[in-house]
Amino acid sequence: MTERFDAKDLAQAEHAGILQPGQAQALLNFLQQQPQSRGSFQLAHVAFYFGALLIMGAMGWLLTEAWMRVGDWALLVIALLYITLLTLFAVGLQRRDQPIAGGVLGAVAVSIVPLAVFAIERLLGWWPLDDAQADYHQYYTYVQGGWLLMEAATVLAGLLMLRLIPFPFIVMPIALALWFMSIDLSEWFHGSPFSWEQRRIVSLWFGLALLLVFLVVDGRTRRDYAFWGYLAGLAAFWGGLTLMDSGSELGKALYCLINFGLMAVAVLLRRPVFMVFGAMGVAAYLGYLSYEVFAESLLFPLVLTLIGLGVIGLGVLYQQHREALSKRLRAQLPSSLLQLLPGLRR
Structure with missing residues (x-):
């Protein structure tokens, strides 16, 4: 339930005989000592998530060719530095009773893992695509078989981060990587060319599968992991469904x-x-x-x-x-x- 109760409500419940004398004050004291069990969404929370999205955008969508020219070693050092520092900050905030701020920073750290893997693949000569397909920002705009190792590493890093910082928002980069992976694997097995219509169908079925998975998770964990799983699943399912070409009434x-x-x-x-x-x-x-x-x-x-x-x-x-x-x-x-x-x- 998301409704808020105050001392007056509890006093009325005690007066009506629902609570025994003295229980209202004891319950109020208990709730005041556990503010994070309340379902309020405050302005500070908006700032946390918005700041996280800005960092994700800076390291993903907005990573231009200018960054690519600094070299693969520099990219790897930058990515590992970001991941390490963000993880340390996240753990520190968790210990200081700031779970939301710490959790979103943990999710940001996971979202940067593909960049580190991208740099490692290029340094080791494992990068499977040609130079024309080497821009990292295409990872978010054009899914293809060459990104599979990056996606698998992101999923693994996300699961490890959930063990370290059990915060539901970390499910989002995991779900996003799995979404990309479902399309990339389909392209890999099907072979090229893999049309956009086929990608939409894969997205639809992946979204439906993700919704079913989190239906099983829903209500069975102490934290609400299902919310972000539902959101990711609906984005994939509804997006694929809406973009499908239906020529008939x-x-x-x-x-x-x-x-x-x-x-x-x-x-x-x-x-x-x-x-x-x-x-x-x-x-x-x-x-x-x-x-x-x-x-x-x-x-x-x-x-x-x-x-x-x-x-x-x-x-x-x-x-x-x-x-x-x-x-x-x-x-x-x-x-x-x-x-x-x-x-x-x-």
Whole structure:
């Protein structure tokens, strides 16, 4: 549950006989001594994640040819220095009771591992691609078979980092590397050329598999690793599904139905991230229909506005009644299936 309680709420519960005399104050003291068990997301947390993304971008997306000219040895030293220092900072912050700041720095350290492996491969002469394909920033923009060792090393480093710093955000670079690896392996087994349509299909099935894996993880770990796994899985699944070329109206209607299914899963699991992706898909389909019907009409902006308001309204209803809706939906499922679902703990 994400609702916040204060001393007044606990006093009322004690007055109503729900808590025994003296228990309200004892419970309040206990909660105040364990602030990290609270589900609040503060402005400082935004700064932590934003800072982590900036560093990831600097060492990945924004690594230009100018950096490549410094030489492979320099790249390796820079990468190892970043990884070592960030890991030390992360461990230090963990020990100082700053788990979020430490965790995101641990994730950043994992995200730099591909750069170190890239430099090592080039130094040892193991780099499988030609010089025209040697830019490291292409690792994030064009997946191909030559990146497999970098991806495997990232997954291994991420698992080791999770042992050292058990923080859920570290799942993200692991999931990203696995996503790249699934496409690269498919290309490797299939052989070239591997079309973008085939890449989308692989992305869709990988995302679905990742969602199933974290459905098993959900509710069975002390920390919420499932959130980031769901996010990565949905990005791969929904992205592949949305980018697939559907030339028929039936295919587009099926796309909308699948997104409605994601919204139902959000209610079932009480995971808003499914609602977000599902609502975006449904809104995209309704926008397409409204364009086909009202493309030459002055009503088109009004229709899109109404669709947007409807999506927002659904979000409000879900937020207000998600627990009741979830329980009602779960009541319709067989007990054998219910045992596979995470409990109503959040």
